[in-house]
Amino acid sequence: MTETSRIESTAAIGAARDERLRQQSGLRRLLSRPELGAFAGAVLVFIFFGITAHGTGMFAADGVLNWTTVSAYLMVIAVGAALLMIAGEFDLSVGSMIGFAGMMIALPTIVFHWPVTLSVIFAFAGALAIGFINGLIVIRTGLPSFIVTLASLYILRGLTLALSILFTNRTIVVGMKEAAEGTFVGFLFSGTIGDPLFTWLADNDIIGRLPNGDPSVRGIPMVVVWALFIALVGHIVLARTKVGNWIFASGGDANAARNVGVPVGAVKISLFMLTAFCATVFAACQVFEFGSAASDRGLLKEFEAIIAAVIGGCLLTGGYGSVIGACLGALIFGVVQMGILFTGVPNDWFRVFLGGMLLIAVLFNNLIRRRVVGGR
Amino acid sequence: MTAGIIRRTFLAATLALPFLGLVAPAHAAGERFVFVSHAPDSDSWWNTIKNALKNAEHDLSVKVEYRNPSTGDIADMARIIEQAAASNPTGIITTIADYNVLESAIKGAIAKGIPVVTVNSGTGEQSKKLGALLHIGQPEYDAGKGAGERAKAAGVTKFLCVNHFITNTVSVERCQGYADGLGVKLGDQMLDSGIDPTEVYNKVKAFLTAHPDTNGILTLGPNSADPTIKLLRDMGSAGKFKSFISFDLDSDISKAIKDGIMEAAIDQQPYLQGYLPVVFLTEYARYGVIPANNINTGPGFVTKKNIGLVEKLAGEYR
Numbered sequence: 219m220t221e222t223s224r225i226e227s228t229a230a231i232g233a234a235r236d237e238r239l240r241q242q243s244g245l246r247r248l249l250s251r252p253e254l255g256a257f258a259g260a261v262l263v264f265i266f267f268g269i270t271a272h273g274t275g276m277f278a279a280d281g282v283l284n285w286t287t288v289s290a291y292l293m294v295i296a297v298g299a300a301l302l303m304i305a306g307e308f309d310l311s312v313g314s315m316i317g318f319a320g321m322m323i324a325l326p327t328i329v330f331h332w333p334v335t336l337s338v339i340f341a342f343a344g345a346l347a348i349g350f351i352n353g354l355i356v357i358r359t360g361l362p363s364f365i366v367t368l369a370s371l372y373i374l375r376g377l378t379l380a381l382s383i384l385f386t387n388r389t390i391v392v393g394m395k396e397a398a399e400g401t402f403v404g405f406l407f408s409g410t411i412g413d414p415l416f417t418w419l420a421d422n423d424i425i426g427r428l429p430n431g432d433p434s435v436r437g438i439p440m441v442v443v444w445a446l447f448i449a450l451v452g453h454i455v456l457a458r459t460k461v462g463n464w465i466f467a468s469g470g471d472a473n474a475a476r477n478v479g480v481p482v483g484a485v486k487i488s489l490f491m492l493t494a495f496c497a498t499v500f501a502a503c504q505v506f507e508f509g510s511a512a513s514d515r516g517l518l519k520e521f522e523a524i525i526a527a528v529i530g531g532c533l534l535t536g537g538y539g540s541v542i543g544a545c546l547g548a549l550i551f552g553v554v555q556m557g558i559l560f561t562g563v564p565n566d567w568f569r570v571f572l573g574g575m576l577l578i579a580v581l582f583n584n585l586i587r588r589r590v591v592g593g594r
Numbered sequence: 595m596t597a598g599i600i601r602r603t604f605l606a607a608t609l610a611l612p613f614l615g616l617v618a619p620a621h622a623a624g625e626r627f628v629f630v631s632h633a634p635d636s637d638s639w640w641n642t643i644k645n646a647l648k649n650a651e652h653d654l655s656v657k658v659e660y661r662n663p664s665t666g667d668i669a670d671m672a673r674i675i676e677q678a679a680a681s682n683p684t685g686i687i688t689t690i691a692d693y694n695v696l697e698s699a700i701k702g703a704i705a706k707g708i709p710v711v712t713v714n715s716g717t718g719e720q721s722k723k724l725g726a727l728l729h730i731g732q733p734e735y736d737a738g739k740g741a742g743e744r745a746k747a748a749g750v751t752k753f754l755c756v757n758h759f760i761t762n763t764v765s766v767e768r769c770q771g772y773a774d775g776l777g778v779k780l781g782d783q784m785l786d787s788g789i790d791p792t793e794v795y796n797k798v799k800a801f802l803t804a805h806p807d808t809n810g811i812l813t814l815g816p817n818s819a820d821p822t823i824k825l826l827r828d829m830g831s832a833g834k835f836k837s838f839i840s841f842d843l844d845s846d847i848s849k850a851i852k853d854g855i856m857e858a859a860i861d862q863q864p865y866l867q868g869y870l871p872v873v874f875l876t877e878y879a880r881y882g883v884i885p886a887n888n889i890n891t892g893p894g895f896v897t898k899k900n901i902g903l904v905e906k907l908a909g910e911y912r
Binding site (some may be wrong): 274276278283284285287288379383388389390392395410428430432504508509510514516517518550556560568 | 626635645657659660661662664665667668669672673676677679680681683688690692694695697698705706707760761763764786795
């Protein structure tokens, strides 16, 4: 990405050709983007299910809503994970952070009777602080983020369970739906938008209706809006700003980046805060959608986020990847996960097919990228 | 055998009917049901139910898909129920592992006109509130209380409740029922053991060392019972406990009952929770008939007296 933009600017300044730069056609430049493989993988996946899950309801309105919602939840955390991975670090505490952030919203609301808005602000502040501490420890000690955040994984999961038992003597804190009734934050995280559109679609028989006359889909859930919003901001920052270049540089070679004046520490710490922020958005959407926080929420979601980023073309070693790729990765994972259920594969074999499909998507992605980039 | 032949002949005839240009049969074989459980992949107890589903599939010529959230995350389970509803099955069978989380997904399926039967976790009351046809399961609090009363009769004063699925509200109800049956307040006797056998073993060991006056144990299923049985065998301290009761059955538990290490197992007869809902929903789809009341498949207590048959089938059909 950085190279591309540099080539463009050089070309714009001097009409004279610089023999040190290889000339690339526009098509080739388009094809060498990191998200191309993921895009091809996504197309492959849709073709596959278009054939195997044809007529099962997967592509009816409520079926689409189902896998869109699953993908959107994953996309929220995948964007954070991808940006951090491009900067050369991992955050394994994302899943536990989801559980913990949920408790930070639910416990103050239910036990201490705080207004929900205040609880949500408290949860975001708390999550950012934890992200900051994660980042600070990684930067100060130079320990692998893999180990540091593995510790946070256990600490946060444990705290989630311990605090909910301590305050309520149960592991599930309920009553959030009632507490958020009619509030703006309730709408912000679990409302739906575009309801009139769907009513119109149902009136014109474009989507189905329930027996009671309501359209089969009420509206677009806010988590989808959040996912697109985070993805858009993440993409712009990474691809169009100085900070984006810093992120690539920190992940490519941290020392070299430091030597040319990139604030590597600050970049990485803010990205750890970003992953915690994304986890909290995930948690807030879940808490307000289901009306409760539970100590086992978000189990293994950190791996799903990393998988989505990698399917989307991020390198595990850092320095390469894209936000759009991660979003496509989340889409692939969500569609495969729910799509297999539509095809009616026996449950005992379900994970085998899930793993197989993901492997094929990644191999295909890799193949396309190699073909196009050519020996890189 | 004869019944099988008749059924097959009948089925063949049914399939042949349209081709003969006769009136379409009252039902078409090939109803499809989705069974959604809350159990993570690692929970082997559900094998009995899976076997029941296979038998029902075969006996009724229907198709049943078993689904579960791989980590046991109930929020993921809600998505699976929504997915099931979107795939337009003949009926959905689901547990009510967490009423709040599953409420909108289950109500959504019912609003779409899909008949739903609830099984296992949850209460008849919750099932009714959701608009399900009926609930098939074991009243958990009562089952726990029954075990507590047995333990009291055996002279238990201090107990340990080994809970391997503490995040499921049902598990706490079992411990609460036991404590109430015993007439003791539930506090730190409930141990969050996790599901990993080594972890359960060591946590129980640590608890018993820290609380040497414990004389009664309740385990909430094979996942917590098997390592606990092994621990008591290893330490040779089974005699110290006046009552050791477990929920559910597997081969280790039935052997422990035979050996006198364990007093009883609370059998909720999961086979029925898998087989019956498929039968009911099939008959409902074909002829519109369904029982009017909820069905309690448990608690039945398995003791040394009736262990014979149970042992032979443990883990497969019991």
